[in-house]
Structures are given as C-alpha cells and as structure tokens.
Amino acid sequence: MLGYPATLPSARPAPPERPAMAPGLTLAEKLIARAAGREAVAPGEIVTCAVDLAFAHDSSGPRRWKPMLEALGVGLWDPAKVVLVTDHYTPAVDAESAAILKLTRTFARDYGVERFFDMEGIAHTLLPQYGLLAPGMFVAGGDSHSCHAGAFACYAAGYGATDMAAIAATGQTWITVPESDRVRWDGALAEGVTAKDVMLFLCRELGMDNGFRALEFAGEAVDAMTMDERMTLSNMSAELGYDAGLIAPDGVTLAHIRAHGGTPDAAAALRWRSDPEARFARDVRFDAQSLEPQIAAPHSPANAAPVAAHAGVRIDQAYIGACVGAKLDDLRMAARVLKGERVAKGVRLLVAPASSRITEQAAREGVLETLLSAGAVLLASGCGACAGMGAGLLGAGEVCLSTTNRNFKGRMGHSEAAVYLGSPYSVAAAAIAGAIVDPRPYLTGLREAA
Amino acid sequence: MGMGRAWVFGDRVDTDVLAPGALMKLPPDALARQCLKALRPDFADAVRPGDFVVAGESFGVGSSREQAVQSLKLLGVAAVIAVSFARIFHRNAFNLALPALICADARAIGDGDRLDLDLAAGRVRNTATGREHRFAPVPAHLMSIVAAGGLMAHLKAQRAGGEGAVS
Numbered sequence: 001m002l003g004y005p006a007t008l009p010s011a012r013p014a015p016p017e018r019p020a021m022a023p024g025l026t027l028a029e030k031l032i033a034r035a036a037g038r039e040a041v042a043p044g045e046i047v048t049c050a051v052d053l054a055f056a057h058d059s060s061g062p063r064r065w066k067p068m069l070e071a072l073g074v075g076l077w078d079p080a081k082v083v084l085v086t087d088h089y090t091p092a093v094d095a096e097s098a099a100i101l102k103l104t105r106t107f108a109r110d111y112g113v114e115r116f117f118d119m120e121g122i123a124h125t126l127l128p129q130y131g132l133l134a135p136g137m138f139v140a141g142g143d144s145h146s147c148h149a150g151a152f153a154c155y156a157a158g159y160g161a162t163d164m165a166a167i168a169a170t171g172q173t174w175i176t177v178p179e180s181d182r183v184r185w186d187g188a189l190a191e192g193v194t195a196k197d198v199m200l201f202l203c204r205e206l207g208m209d210n211g212f213r214a215l216e217f218a219g220e221a222v223d224a225m226t227m228d229e230r231m232t233l234s235n236m237s238a239e240l241g242y243d244a245g246l247i248a249p250d251g252v253t254l255a256h257i258r259a260h261g262g263t264p265d266a267a268a269a270l271r272w273r274s275d276p277e278a279r280f281a282r283d284v285r286f287d288a289q290s291l292e293p294q295i296a297a298p299h300s301p302a303n304a305a306p307v308a309a310h311a312g313v314r315i316d317q318a319y320i321g322a323c324v325g326a327k328l329d330d331l332r333m334a335a336r337v338l339k340g341e342r343v344a345k346g347v348r349l350l351v352a353p354a355s356s357r358i359t360e361q362a363a364r365e366g367v368l369e370t371l372l373s374a375g376a377v378l379l380a381s382g383c384g385a386c387a388g389m390g391a392g393l394l395g396a397g398e399v400c401l402s403t404t405n406r407n408f409k410g411r412m413g414h415s416e417a418a419v420y421l422g423s424p425y426s427v428a429a430a431a432i433a434g435a436i437v438d439p440r441p442y443l444t445g446l447r448e449a450a
Numbered sequence: 451m452g453m454g455r456a457w458v459f460g461d462r463v464d465t466d467v468l469a470p471g472a473l474m475k476l477p478p479d480a481l482a483r484q485c486l487k488a489l490r491p492d493f494a495d496a497v498r499p500g501d502f503v504v505a506g507e508s509f510g511v512g513s514s515r516e517q518a519v520q521s522l523k524l525l526g527v528a529a530v531i532a533v534s535f536a537r538i539f540h541r542n543a544f545n546l547a548l549p550a551l552i553c554a555d556a557r558a559i560g561d562g563d564r565l566d567l568d569l570a571a572g573r574v575r576n577t578a579t580g581r582e583h584r585f586a587p588v589p590a591h592l593m594s595i596v597a598a599g600g601l602m603a604h605l606k607a608q609r610a611g612g613e614g615a616v617s
Contacts, residue, residue, distance in 0.1 A: 046589060059474065060514060068602050072609065096475040144514040144538055160516040160542035162601050169605070174591065208462060209508045211537040241508055243537050300462065387513075388471025408466040408512055415470075415488045 026180035026278040027246050028214035031155035035138035036175075043179045043281075049138050053081055053154075054167050056142030057123050058100055059088035059389070062107035064161035065168055069111075077171035079112040083132065085123035088389050090382040097389075121355025121381040124148035124235065124323040128227070129357055131262030135249040135269040140167050145323055145405065150234035150245040151227060152253060153272045155214075157243050178214040178243050179281040182274075185221035187288040192440035194333065195225060195232035196325070196403065196423040200294035200304035201286075203239050208302050210241040213281070216274060217247050221288035227256040228329035235324040236405050239301045248273035293439055295401070296421040299409040307426060310436045317400040318343070318431035319412075320424060321352035321379070322386040325403025330354075330424040331362045335370040337428035337442045343375035344434030350392045352379035374431075385412050394419070401430045453577070454500035454528050458561035459489060461506035465539070468510065468518035478520055485521035499526030502567070502574075504559045506532065509550075510539020519546045529567055531556050531574060531585065544592045545601040551585040558583065569596075 021030055022040035033041045035049035056065070061084055069075065076082050084104065092098035101118075108116035117126050124145055127133050135153035139146065142164040149156035157175075159167065167173050183202065198221075217233045225233075230247050237245025247253075249269050257264050274280075295310045297303040320326055320334055331353060343349045351371055353359040359381060362368040372378065385392030386404040393413030394400055400412060400419050407419035420436065429439035441447035467488045473481055486493040503509075503522060509532035510518055519542045522530065529549040533556050543550035549569055559565065563578035570593075574583050588596075598604035 046591070060516075064516070071602060072606055094475075100475075142514060144512065146514075158514045158538050160514050160519070160538055160545060162516060162545040163541055166545075166601055166605060176589075208511060209534055211508060211534060211540070241511060241536060388466070389474065393472065406466075406512065408464045409488050410470050410472070411466045413472060 024277045027274045028180045041177045045177045051140045052137040053139045055083035058086040058104040060142035060161050062104045065165040068165040074169045083115040084108050084113050085117045087122045087382045090119045122323045125354040131260040135272040144238050147237045147245045148235040151230040151247050153249045180214050181282040182216045182280045184219035184285045185288045189288045192443050194423040195229040197294040199236035200296050203301040204304040208241045214244045215242040228327040298418045307438045313436045315401050316398045318349045318427045319402040321384050322404040324405040326354040328358045331367050333424035334428040335367040338374040341432045343431045349376045349431040351376045352384040356381050453566050456504045456559050456563045459505040462508045462511050465512035465518040482521040482524040497525050500528050503530045507534045509535050511536040514538045516542045519543050547596050547600040553585040
C-alpha cells in the first residue's frame with residue numbers, strides 16, 4: 001500500500017536477521033530471498049522486495065521525486081530509511097545548479113529526512129562513512145554506481161528516478177532474480193597493481209554486457225584488500241553491466257563498519273555468504289600475481305590493456321576523483337608516487353576527494369600536503385567532472401588520464417575529448433611524466449630521470 | 451501498435467550519448483534535441499513520432515539518468531528494439547512507458563527499414579524484408595505499466611482502485 005505514515009527516525013539500521021534458508025543459494029539469492037520474505041528464490045523469478053535503505057542525490061532525487069510524490073499525494077514511506085545527498089551539482093556554479101540544490105535542501109526538510117548530507121561528499125562514499133551499511137541489507141540507490149555498497153554484502157543496485165520515487169513512496173520494488181557469476185582472484189596482486197587494475201582488466205575480459213546478472217568477488221587477493229579497495233570492485237561492477245557486485249563479509253568488513261559507528265552482530269553478519277554447493281552460472285579464476293597495471297583507452301572501460309600499450313600518450317589533465325577513485329586509499333596511492341615530485345609543465349593535476357572527511361584525514365596524514373606540494377589543484381568533494389557536471393571538464397582534443405570509472409564519449413565535457421582510465425598510481429605517475437607511463441618504477445625509486 | 455522507420459545503432463549505446471551529463475540542466479525538450487547527436491548528428495531532427503530505435507548489445511549502458519529514456523520518448527520514439535539492454539535503462543524505459551524489447555536478431559534490421567510492431571503478440575514485422583522478428587515476452591507487470599502510461603500512472607490507478615502496490 002502507498003503512503004505509510006512516517007515512523008520515527010531510529011538510530012542506524014539494525015543488521016537484518018537472516019531467516020532459515022534452503023541450502024545451495026548464492027549470496028545474491030540469499031539477500032534477495034530475505035528482502036522478499038522467502039526461504040529461497042531462483043534466477044528468473046520476479047519477486048517484490050522490501051527496501052532497507054533508499055538513497056538518492058541532488059540530480060536524480062528530490063527534483064524528480066517531488067512532482068511524482070505530489071501527483072500520488074503521498075510522502076516518504078519511511079523517512080528514517082531514506083538518505084539524501086548533494087554531490088552532483090555541488091558547489092553551485094550557476095543559478096540552475098543553485099536552484100537544484102535549494103530544492104533538494106527544502107525537500108529534505110519538508111519530508112523529514114534526517115540523514116541529509118549536504119556538500120559532504122559523494123553518496124556512495126557517505127553511506128559506509130556514516131556506518132549506514134550492514135551485511136544483509138537490500139539497498140536501492142538513485143545512481144548507477146549504487147552497487148558500490150555490495151562491498152558490505154548489501155544487495156545494492158541502482159535505479160532510475162521513477163523507480164526511486166516509487167520506492168520512496170512504497171518501500172518496495174520488484175526484481176527479476178539474477179543469475180549469479182563469481183570471479184576469484186588467487187594469490188596476491190603485485191606491488192603497484194590495484195583493485196582498479198583488476199576492474200579494468202575484467203571490463204576487457206568479461207565485457208560490459210552482463211546485465212540482469214549478479215557478480216560475486218572472492219579469492220585471496222580480494223580477502224587481502226582494504227574496504228576502500230573492495231569498494232572499487234563493487235563500484236565498477238556497474239561498468240561490467242552487473243546488477244550488483246557482492247563481497248562476502250569478513251573481519252575486515254566488520255572492523256570497518258565498527259570504526260565508522262556501526263554496530264554489526266558479527267555472528268549474524270558473517271552468515272551472509274554463498275553456500276558451498278551454490279550454483280554459479282559462470283565461475284572464473286584469475287591469477288592476481290600476473291596482473292599488470294591497466295589503462296582503458298577512449299571511449300570505453302572495456303578498451304583496457306596493460307599500461308605498455310598506451311605508454312607515451314601525452315596528457316593535458318590528470319584527474320583523481322569520483323566515488324571509485326578518490327577514497328582515502330586512492331589519495332594515499334597518489335601521494336606515494338608524488339612524494340617530492342612536481343607535476344609536469346603543461347599538465348594540470350586535479351584532485352577532488354570523495355568526501356570532506358577524507359580531505360580532513362588526508363590533511364592529518366600529510367597526504368594532502370604531498371599532493372599540493374606536487375602542484376595538485378584541490379577541488380570540492382563531489383561527483384565533479386566525472387559526472388560531466390562539476391569542475392574539471394575537458395575541451396575538444398584534450399587528453400585526460402583519470403581515476404574515474406567511465407570514459408564514454410562526451411562524459412567529461414567535450415565529445416571530442418579523450419579520456420583514459422587508470423589507477424591512482426598510474427594517474428599520479430602520468431602527471432609527473434606528462435604522459436601515460438608504467439607507474440611501478442615510480443614506487444620503487446627505480447625510474448630513470450624523465 | 452504501429453508502423454515506423456528503423457534507426458539503427460551499434461552496441462553499447464550509452465547514456466552519455468543519449469543524454470549528455472554536461473547538458474543535464476537543459477529543459478527536457480532542449481536536452482532531447484541532443485539525443486544521440488554524438489553518434490548521428492541529424493537524429494533529433496530527422497526522427498518522426500512512431501519511429502523505432504534498433505541496436506545491438508547493452509543499449510542504455512551507463513548512468514541511471516532517466517533523461518536517456520525521456521529524450522527518446524519526447525522525440526516520439528515508439529520502442530527500442532535491441533539484442534540486450536542495460537538493466538537500469540530497461541527498467542526506466544518501461545517506467546516511462548517506452549517498450550524496451552529484447553530481440554536476439556535485431557541486427558538483421560536495416561537502417562531505414564519500415565517496421566510494424568505488435569507489442570501484445572510479441573513480434574515486429576520488417577516490411578522491407580518481409581521478415582518477422584520475435585522478441586522476448588514482456589512480463590505481465592511491465593505490460594500493465596506500459597498500458598497505464600508508465601509506473602507513476604500505474605501506481606496512481608492502483609491507489610485509486612485501492613489495490614496493493616507493486617512498484
């Protein structure tokens with residue numbers, strides 16, 4: 001039914017209980033079954049799920065929801081389960097963006113949304129930063145990178161504005177249960193090789209046509225990753241086309257949630273994993289040790305190749321930003337390369353940390369000082385140039401190497417700009433060299449003088 | 451359901467060519483004029499109400515921005531017929547009453563071919579080649595959303611009728 005009366009905002013959401021379930025399910029199937037109130041679900045079934053947390057930003061959220069909710073004559077189904085963020089049009093650069101932000105703020109106030117984060121950073125970054133994710137949750141986000149939260153074993157997927165308005169009104173949505181695939185990374189990644197390189201490699205290897213399927217990441221290399229790196233895997237599952245990119249929780253997950261104010265029940269949380277006998281439609285393994293740094297050429301993440309294939313491509317701009325590429329670990333990686341160095345003449349290095357708390361922490365650690373001393377320009381936290389809306393856009397014929405997740409034609413400004421994608425190590429190294437280079441020698445001090 | 455011309459595109463037509471991010475502050479009608487311009491500069495001017503967009507794999511890949519669908523809708527596109535769709539675009543399309551039809555042999559349709567769509571029967575006839583193409587059956591709940599004129603109209607009708615909501 002529509003239009004539930006608002007319940008009182010609670011503290012952080014309680015970790016979902018996992019009901020008794022039939023054996024042989026994948027993690028994705030377990031998460032959907034719980035949200036659908038079922039013991040089991042099978043790929044291809046259409047079920048209705050209860051949403052534990054719904055979030056949206058200034059571009060896809062209130063300005064689109066408001067007329068639809070008004071036409072329906074309802075409010076939010078549960079304001080305590082709704083998170084709103086301004087990140088796309090921040091800070092306002094003209095009257096139109098200012099009006100969008102004003103509308104978002106007014107909506108948050110009028111509709112009773114207490115978890116409204118205004119100009120604090122990118123939505124995907126703020127959910128875990130505020131301890132709002134717990135394994136088992138069904139999360140619906142008004143953004144295609146909502147799968148980011150899959151790193152916390154949430155079934156998190158992106159939806160368009162009309163779907164989100166319907167979820168905001170009813171707390172429910174339908175889902176076609178996806179087939180599950182699994183990618184396992186055996187062994188350890190080599191020095192200078194990152195989760196970003198893993199994902200660019202997978203974009204080429206698995207292609208981008210994996211819609212209506214869910215992906216699970218596993219293996220020693222994934223187990224060894226920090227949560228920031230795991231979020232890169234889940235985030236760029238969107239580029240592979242997957243509905244969701246899931247990682248089973250472990251001690252690293254729980255420690256991160258606790259460090260950010262969440263209170264997970266460890267025993268309950270750790271039960272969210274695929275059964276040993278679960279069936280994966282596609283189950284592939286890769287050797288982490290042999291992976292090299294990857295660069296994706298314009299205009300698709302699937303145009304990835306080992307960095308040597310693009311070495312020497314001159315760049316005008318190096319961009320470190322976005323939900324996938326400006327987490328604290330990403331800034332730390334860039335600082336490792338840029339320590340004591342200077343950005344090449346004729347190249348601009350732009351850094352837009354994913355949240356203001358990350359900027360603060362980077363300042364405390366000296367990371368920010370390293371970046372600024374190297375000549376980086378610090379931009380506001382938000383989606384920025386990655387979404388084609390903020391500062392740092394490109395002109396015709398300009399070349400950019402970016403830590404972001406997409407390089408579609410015209411995404412970062414002019415349709416005749418060329419955007420390459422790479423890890424924070426690769427972007428920082430290119431900023432120094434003035435061209436795409438293998439970042440690994442920059443980490444060991446073994447590189448030759450430019 | 452109707453006849454129209456096929457406008458054929460390739461694989462992975464993304465949301466940035468359907469609705470460029472840098473132009474998202476434009477009013478919907480002005481944004482629609484930019485739809486697919488990066489791939490085919492004359493598209494917005496030349497497409498006619500009732501025409502079809504035909505494409506390969508993962509049509510609508512990329513952003514969740516619904517303007518990608520809204521722009522096609524405002525230009526009068528009657529349906530998108532593709533080998534496969536990106537999931538969010540597929541949902542967005544039905545939510546705005548634009549049928550997004552999964553057709554394994556969509557590549558057999560040529561640019562400029564006249565198509566005759568029968569949504570309920572699950573087939574499209576190519577009057578240029580005489581061939582009939584079947585598309586994957588549209589689930590009943592999506593058919594009812596299209597019939598209502600989109601998800602919001604569907605919810606509103608449900609609310610008026612006092613039924614339980616399935617959003």
